[in-house]
Amino acid sequence: MKNKLRVLRAERRWTQADLGKELGISRNSVNAIENGKYDPSLPLAFRIARLFGKTIEEVFEE
DSSP, X not given: OXXXXXXXXXXXXXXXXXXXXXXXXXXXXXXXXXXXXXXXXHHHHHHHHHHTTOOHHHHEEO
């Protein structure tokens, strides 16, 4: 699944570790999501979207 997570994270000047801490997941999980190797669960996708003030559709694409 494509996503805009890397761009949104960069806009806030957060590292992957920073974002992981905000979401309660590991840096490796953030990296896997950004690179499309792992699709987040629906609850995690909602947390990501809320954190950036976006809808899930604005963050994730099919």
